[in-house]
Amino acid sequence: MKRLSALGGALIAAAAPALARAQDVAAQAQNAMPGALDRAFGELGGAGGEPLSLSLQLLLVMGLLTILPALILMMTSFTRIIVVLAILRQALGLQQSPPNQVLVGLSLFLSLFVMAPTLERVNDAALAPYSAGEINAEQAIASAGDQFHAFMIRQTRETDLEMFADIADVPRFASPQDVPFSILLPAFVTSELKTAFQIGFMLFLPFLIIDLVVSSVLMSLGMMMMSPMLVSLPFKLLLFVLVDGWALLMGSLASSFG
Secondary structure, eight states: OHHHHHHHHHHHHHHHHHHHHHHHHHHHHHHTOOTHHHHHTGGGSOTTOOOOOHHHHHHHHHHHHHHHHHHHHHHSTHHHHHHHHHHHHHHHTOSSSSOHHHHHHHHHHHHHHHHHHHHHHHIIIIIHHHHTTSSOHHHHHHHHHHHHHHHHHHHSOHHHHHHHHHHHTOOOOSSGGGOOHHHHHHHHHHHHHHHHHHHHHHHHHHHHHHHHHHHHHHHHTTOTTSOHHHHHHHHHHHHHHHTTHHHHHHHHHHHTTO
């Protein structure tokens, strides 16, 4: 017991400087926290205009990060691209090739390419002035929202906007800029899904013809036990490679956003 007590005391003595150093580093990191969070959430403070505490600011930031994937999916070109790529894989008859990670990564980077002009305008109108202290957080968010609103309204069908406006029982809008996000978001997603399925239908047709031809040939030869999907797969891959399908598809998807 004495040896254990001595060993425990030695460990505590050895660890004390490290613990003290860790505490000092944590205190320095907290004191060195940039004031961007204070400026961003200053408007949400108390009656005296004081900013929220650091813990509450971090809590709000983590809460906003949880909805970031939904914003990427619903407010950008990501939805149309990933749906078209998934339909293409199904039309080719491939189950896990390309894998889901490749499709998501390809959709993400192509979305960044499509959204690059909008992101540049967001930086010029919101991020750069906010970093320079020219505007507050509320004005920066409003300016960034206007740029995304302009992108989304260009890709949304009027029929979808009218449908959701009728459901919400709101009067007709005088201009596209008057459409609120509560109506624009579902209308935009509906339009993107409709466009993606239209593109997917056009992609499916040539591969469907190959499946029908292969099935007819196998039936005429009496080879009913052989799977037509297995036989037609190399022909579909050959057709897709011969027409340079990936470059054609990526270029068509990027240009479809106009």
